[in-house]
Amino acid sequence: MRFRPADILxxxxTTLALLALPLVTGGWTSGPQSTFDTKGPVARAQLEVFNVTVYVTFAVFFIVAGILAYATIKYxxxxxxxxxxxxxDQGHGNPFIELGLIGASIAALVVIAVPTLRAIWYTYDVPEAExxxxxxxxxxxxxWWxxxxxxxxxxxxxxxxxxxNELVIPAGRPVRINLRTSDVIHSFWVPKLGGKVDMMPNRGNHLWLQADEPGYFWGQCAEFCGESHAVMRFRVIALGAExxxxxxENQKKPARDVVAPAGAKAVLASYDMTPKKRNAPGYTADFDANPLAAWTAMQxxxxxxxxxxxxxxxxxxxxKNCVTCHAVRGHGASGVNAPDLTHFGARTTLAAGLLENNKPNLHRWIVDPNNVKPGNKMYMGVNGMAGYMTADDKGRMTKSHIQVNDTEARAIVEYLHSLK
Ligand code: HEC
Ligand SMILES: [Cu+2]
Structure with a gap:
């Protein structure tokens, strides 16, 4: 087979154009989990290491590919x-060229090593001065939460x-995060702010990060940890000091009590149950446009x-035994196997950042959690607590332990959303 130079070119x-496409369209540089759109000093230090490595390896690539293309076409x-x-006749190599190449390789590695080591020290812990x-x-x-x-x-x-599932931090201040796990290895990662560091059994890891300004950021477990690993997400909300x-102050208060006026009757709130699909399943346009404003409104x-x-x-x-796993401080629920729901109504997401916390989504979750997040522990049970399913005498997950119908779900949704 013969290639003409024009073909090779x-x-x-075509290959370069395909590789560059995401850059041109912004596919790498935007989106809620882009590490290119940094919003804090730790993420910036990490991006810098990435950039230096890319520049050096691209330079090596273009030099080698250039010589290869030149030799291929010319000879x-x-x-x-x-x-x-x-x-x-074959040559035996030129000592100056060989020594030169060794020297150049070492120089390239040093160029990569200096910022890498600096970033390892910088990102390890909050700088002494701060x-x-x-x-x-x-x-x-x-x-998976x-x-x-x-x-x-x-x-x-x-x-x-x-x-x-929603970590609220002060903006403009370093935040040291001690990383723990209750079961398998997970990994903590907030692409725009920093990460990732593993959460290891019996080992206390930590990292730090800082948000330049108030904002709403996506986080993600970055270590495969079982069935729902890919949807083990969270959010970080950075707020000004006040x-x-x-x-x-509000979070420290017990759950909110809502007193119904004497003789009041329930009006069955109706909402559209069609799932809304935008960037992420269940997200509404308003929410996507300004998540921090949406978060504020939910308080x-x-x-x-x-x-x-x-x-x-x-x-x-x-x-319905929700209290065996969940805590709602002040309302007699003190379960420890599941997310604390004392102020759940003030959170923007549910099921570990998987869905927007709106009424139709919450309804779907409460009626049939397995349909929303397959294999989750609310459905399967956790630490000996029966979930929606429970084991029969042969250990098979068959009997359905918790059942919530539509009418009941509407009441539970209204309750959980009142917990501001
Ligand atoms: C067996 C323990 C268990 C029981 C019983 C249980 N849950 Fe859960 N629940 C969980 C676990 C575990 C999660 C986290 C699931 C995940 O995201 O993977 C969860 C998540 C949730 C969430 C989302 C919280 C968040 O921040 O994302 C809500 C709301 C919820 N449960 C409501 C209920 C209601 C209402 C009931 C009773 C009808 C109930 N749960 C019964 C274990 C339980
Ligand atoms: Cu995980």
Whole structure:
């Protein structure tokens, strides 16, 4: 088979054009999990290491590919007789070229090593000078969701503040995150802010990150940890100093009580159950356009809250055994195997960042969690607590333990959304 130089050139340009396509269209540089769109110093340090490595390896690639292309075209056999000609005398290498190549390789590695080592030290822990200003939280991985503990925020009678799946941090301050796991290895990663560091059994890892400004960021478990690994997500919400203090104050309060006026009747709230599909399943356009504003709006009780329904839901939450796994501080629920729901109504996502926390999505989750997130522990049971399914006497997951019908789900949704 013979290639003409024009053919080779066409192939090379097509390949390069294909590789460059995501760059041109912004496919690599935007999106909620892009590491190119950095929003904090740790992520920037990591991007810098990536860039330096890319520049050096691209330079090596173009030099080698250029020499190869030059030799291929220039010394190509252009006729049948040239093709059959004997191989010319082979040289034995030139010591200057060989030493030069060794030297150049070492130089290239040094160019990569210097910023790499600097970044390893910088990203390992909060810099000495800023330690006094740092905030500290613990992040714990569980199949397949995240728990966040605030050791600096103690609540009388119930220990430290605990939340799930949404980590709220102060913007403009370094945050040291102690990484723990309750089961297998997970990994903590917030692409725009920093990561990833593994959460290892019996080993205390940590990392730090900082958000330049208030914002809403996506996080993701980055270590394969079982069936729902790919949808083990979380969010980081960075707030200005005042907003952060206000958020903490509200979180430390027990769950909100909603009192129904005497004689009030429930109006069955109706909502469209069609799943909304945009960038991520269940996300609405409003939410995508400004997630931080959507988050802020969720901190306040809903205007059309149905007090009677809320209280029916509160009763059902206990009757359906949701309390065996979930805690709702102040409402008699103190389960420890699942996300704390004390202020669940103020979170923007559900099922570990998988879906927007709106009523139709929450409804789907409560009626049939396995349909939303296959294999999850709310459905399968966890630590000996029966979930929606429970084992029969032969250990098979067959009997359905918790069943929630549509009417009941509407009440539970109203209750959970009242928990601001
Ligand atoms: C066997 C323990 C168990 C029981 C019982 C249980 N859950 Fe859960 N629940 C979980 C676990 C585990 C998760 C996290 C699932 C995931 O994201 O993988 C969860 C997640 C949730 C979430 C989403 C929380 C978040 O921050 O993403 C809601 C809401 C919820 N459960 C409501 C309920 C309701 C209502 C009931 C009762 C009808 C109930 N759960 C019963 C274990 C349980
Ligand atoms: Cu994981």
């Amino acid at each position: 066409r192939r090379i340009t 190509k056999a252009r006729s049948d007789s040239a093709e059959k000609a004997p191989v010319p 330690r006094a200003n740092a905030y500290e939280v613990n992040a714990r991985g569980l199949q 995240f728990q966040f503990e605030y050791p600096l925020e103690q609540i009388a009678g119930s220990g430290q503040l605990v939340t799930g 907003d952060f203090a206000a958020w903490l 306040f009780p809903e205007k059309d809250e149905d007090a009677v329904l809320v209280n029916q839901g509160r009763k059902l939450f206990a009757e």
